[in-house]
Amino acid sequence: MTVIVLSTGEFVSSGEDRTVRVWKDGQCIQTLQQPCISVWSVAGLPNGDIVVGGSDSVVRVFTREAERMAVPEAQKEFDDLLANQAIPANQLGDINKEKLSGPEALQQPGKKEGQVVMINMGATVEAHQWSGNEWQKIGEVVGSNKSKQTYEGKEYDYVFDIDVGAGPNGNIKLPYNVSQNPYDAAQEFLAKNELPQSFMDQVADFIIKNADGVNLGSGYQDPYTGGNRYTPGATDAAPASNTYADPFTGSGSYRPGNVAPTVPAPSTYNDPFTGGASYRPGNAAAPAAAPASPQSTKILPIRGYLTLKQANPDAVFNKIRSLNEEIADVKLTAEEFEYLSLSISFLKNPTGASLNNDAGILAVIKMVTQWPLDKRFPALDLVRLFALYAPDELAAAIPHRDVAGFLRDAGGLSSDSNIASNETNAMLAYRGLANLFNKEAGRQLAWERRSIISDMLQVDVSGKFKGKTIRLAQSTLAVK
Structure with a gap:
């Protein structure tokens, strides 16, 4: 929830009820319903206008001045967005459709600004809000008196x-x-x-x-x-x-404790x-991660490097074996699989073993650089883990020890690149580079290629990719 004060002295609040409310002398004088699940933030402009940011990733500006208002077509589009919202019945309490008033109830004025009424429209239940001395449809209620469907x-x-x-x-x-x-x-x-x-x-x-x-x-x-x-x-x-x-x-994934970030409990971790x-x-x-102390739940300030450790190397190995059957001329050989299995053994217990197997990393590099884009993600996931636990050995297998450049190219993350990239690969590339900061050797590698990392952080992932995961991976790297 956000509360601000306008230049007029009025208060403006936002919250999880899909609304922005304007307050004066302790009374709500206007309710601005938003076409999103949650209103994240509001800000006031010097001219008295209100800027609203919502969970639909859209920023909207509201004004009282006619010369700054949107054209009628844009206003109608906004009203249609409001009217077509689906509002879960469980957010409104128990609703008995048969006892609701019909459309005739909208002929009566509301009792106060922001009042919401449910209207039985026959086939549907509509929600209407009293705003600006008129009833405004703000969505349709779903899930009320709903029966099960068979599929x-x-x-x-x-x-x-x-x-x-x-x-x-x-x-x-x-x-x-x-x-x-x-x-x-x-x-x-x-x-x-x-x-x-x-x-x-x-x-x-x-x-x-x-x-x-x-x-x-x-x-x-x-x-x-x-x-x-x-x-x-x-x-x-x-x-x-x-x-x-x-x-x-996330759940407990990115909350730094006294030394290292906590991770989700075993039963809750799933990578989609x-x-x-x-x-x-x-x-x-x-x-395993050390249990968090009561003091470690504090989010800010971040005192350690954020890492992404969760993995099951055996499952990655099995996935690679399965995908290898679909590859034509760049399959892993039986010998490469043997070396790869030794590397997998190291990743399963990185603190109790040493990585004495460059050939296993070379097999991973081969997959990342030569396999089809849509089949590289398990290998990139292994690169993410090598960056975390064996950055020096990973660098030794890459030309010029340029781990940052390797990940940039693997994920298609050059800021001036217009080449279509695989989104999962891009997300894993960001995660791998974030993990590079776990050890001193990795941090040195990152420092030597700081210009490349800066280039990767300039990529407008929101415009290039659809998913939120890559934005989170990029922001994790930016925290470094």
């Missing part, structure tokens, strides 16, 4: 039709129960229908906006560190988490990009 022999709270633009057969069913993690449901949908992982955020956002009953206090997991799939196709959802994890900053029953720290393969 493939199972009952679901929702079965959405998703149009993937493939002609008459382009509608694909997306089943969803309100008790599910939206990102798990999105992952299962993409895997089942063999759709690109870059659609993850779009599908999850669609579920969140169009379904009610998503309890963020139980079962919701961070999309950047959540999901239990390395190989798409698994049908079981990830174990429920009892802790809310913000979709932009690279994972099927994998990437779950808690088995012997993943390094």
